[in-house]
Amino acid sequence: MASVNAQIKRGSAELAVLTLLAEHPLHGYEIAKQIEEQTGGVLRFDMASLYPMLHRLERKSWVKAEWQTLPNGRRRRCYRLTASGRKQIAPLRAQWRAFFQALQSVTGFQNA
């Protein structure tokens, strides 16, 4: 499996997380796990990447975190997308689409 450069990973992380949270609230471990599973392990967020980013998104008010008690009695800090965060998804997607189209026009690769 091809590995992805750290800079590209970092740039795409916000979009990936916001898109996941648009479906339903998740806690940190679930976010990391789902991204890893859905990308076949190409995108993998360790704790050092994930939590500072989640807290940054929280400060920007794009996500809101709340402590929830799970059925097994454990407490987890769940993140859900705010209205402001939802508005960011479309522009971020547009930016990434433009980026890939530009790359495609230079390198000639199809459907990455």
Next chain:
Amino acid sequence: MPDWKQIVHKNFRVLGICSPELTEELAAHLEDSYEGLLCEGLPAEVALQNTIGQIEGRCRVWLVMRFLQEELMAGFIREAALPGLLTSAAAGFFYWALALDHISPKVLWLVGGQSPLWWWCLLPIWGALGALLSRRNGGSRLQRIAASLLPSAILGTLILLIFVVGFTLSGLVNHYQLVSGRLESLGLVPPGFVVMPAALSLLGAGIAEVSTKKFRTLRTRA
């Protein structure tokens, strides 16, 4: 089951980055991660090592650095840069006002040149002022340090820029004496005009920090 909170707390007791809430959140991640590895069929010992490996060694350094970076940059303008710039402006204005009145202060000779004695005496006050303004705006400990050090950082950047320009010009004229003179100064000026002022500013910030804490304690008791 290991005490994950204890493990997180032990590993991240650095610069106070780990609040009880963050400790609990990271501990929860480790707990889930450990159980996930057990479900994948790993022996308990290996699962434990893999899980703890996420917050040890290089990973630990990265995590601490990322949080420090985030904390420093969050509200940097309001909580660190603005108090720091106000402090720098106050220091600059004071210097200019005294020069305008032809007050000739006593001069302190130092490596790399000279500067007025009162300027050195005032540095801890500017440092304290920067830290207090930052605290007033809700700055964290790291941001308060940054605010108190900003004047020295600005001075340091200016000196480095001057050296870069100087080196470039020296290179253009290809004059050995100029280059060697600048190399010599590079070793002398930054310690005298950047590191020492920074240390004094930091001293002021430290005094402000301790005084504020004591004042709060007294007020709480009263």
